[in-house]
Amino acid sequence: MAITAESSSNYNHKMTTNPEQKRILVAPLHWGLGHATRCIPIIKALLEHNFEPIIASDGAALDLLKKEFPILKFFELPSYNISYPKNEKHLKWHFLKSIPHFLKTIKREKAVVKKIVETEKLTGIISDNRFGVWHNEIPCVYITHQINVLSGNTTWLTSKIHQNIIAKFDECWIPDFESKPNLSGKLGHPKAKFPNLKYIGPLSRFHREMSEETIDKLVILSGPEPQRSILEGKLISLLKSKKENIVIVRGIVEEEQNITEIKNIKLYNFMTSIELESTIIKSKLVISRSGYTTIMDLAKLKKKAIFIPTPGQFEQLYLAEYFLKLKIIPSFLQDNITAKDLEWNPNFSGFKFKESVIDFENLFSLF
Known part of the structure; x- marks a missing residue:
């Protein structure tokens, strides 16, 4: 797949060309919009800390980030083409059949990333669940809330495969609290300890404000x-x-x-x-x-x-x-x-978790 890059100039964040500015590739998986949206606060933080983020993804995830940050440079990555069968009972078989395509996509992804690292002179990579977005010559971060990947009676296998992928990265950022209460439960809190895990606190692009609730x-x-x-x-x-x-x-x-x-x-x-x-x-x-x-x-x-x-x-x-x-x-x-x-059930509390502040300056010191 050919590398494509494009940029625009109507984002309201002031950017100037600085040859000393470190360039960081941010690459979220396109599986719905969640991976892309949780990268938004990371991209904003990179800009605020004088890095130059470069975005790489595909599909609607890429389209969304173009709308959010139109002045940045974008690259299109090979698509995993993730879909779901209509019958949920066929889901595991559906994904098993997709494994050859996934492996081929990861290989193509690695080749594209290698070229981007060379042409853009990157100093770091932040991959949100994209298996092939890493490079052995620069610091690489993997973002996930799933150290344990649930798949029924094959959970041990899918978790082991994912943990092997995570081990290739310098750090794995888990967007959750390390202790209880937390948001990801056993997904992000394995019994075994892994040396490259960092609990950074929940990632959200939103800020809480008080307002009249006019929408039912x-x-x-x-x-x-x-x-x-x-x-x-x-x-x-x-x-x-x-x-x-x-x-x-x-x-x-x-x-x-x-x-x-x-x-x-x-x-x-x-x-x-x-x-x-x-x-x-x-x-x-x-x-x-x-x-x-x-x-x-x-x-x-x-x-x-x-x-x-x-x-x-x-x-x-x-x-x-x-x-x-x-x-x-x-x-x-x-x-x-x-x-x-x-209809809302008053026997439930709704979300009332504590506020958290992410120490981006410390996290970005890796680069």
Whole structure:
């Protein structure tokens, strides 16, 4: 795959060309938008600490970051083309069949990154779950909340494979609290100790502010197809008869923002970070997947929520059950969801985790 790079000039952060400025490649995985959005505070912090971030990704993740940081330089990486089967029972077989493609993509990814390191004279790499984005001659960081990768009776194998990948990097940043209470549970807290792990605190692009809650329910959709569209259809059907102010963010990044209305529901194809932050703050209740980035954002904003995990995705099913058992956030399976399930249960607390401040200056000292 040919390397493509492009840039624009209407981002409001002042940037000047500085030959002494260190260049850091930031490369999030395109699996929904979560990996890209949690890299936003890292990219902003790099700019604030006088680094020059260079972005590399693919698909909607790349499109989103172009909208957030249009003045930066972007490279397109080979796509993993992650998708989900309609029947969740076929998920494991679906991914097993995809292994040859994944391995080929990792190999192509390594080749592209090698060229970027040479042409851009990089001094460091931050990879968010992209296995092939590393280079043995410069400091490399891997971001993940899954040291343990759940996959049913093959969890031991998938965790071992992932841990071997993590071991190639100089540091692994885990966006969570090290001690209890924490957001990732056993996913990010293995029993065995690994020398390159760093718990940096939850990553969120949002900032908490007080505002009147004028939106009754906010639905945030994300993740691979066809499950994203299946859930969208179910929720519209269940919510359109309610006498409430409802907003749905479809999670489809396109050239232009489109807003449509279905009875009491206002649908956005996507929102920028600033728009989504304001909308979440103004919402009484958020309905979403139990993806980890969404969890970090809602915890930051201390919101009430209802989780509907992606069918067959072990990580989301575990996280939904984790917060259900803690009586923090209720959750329901997609296939059985009812209108009654979409009402807040006062027996749950909602997110009330402590505030955390990430020491970016210390983290960036690696570079």
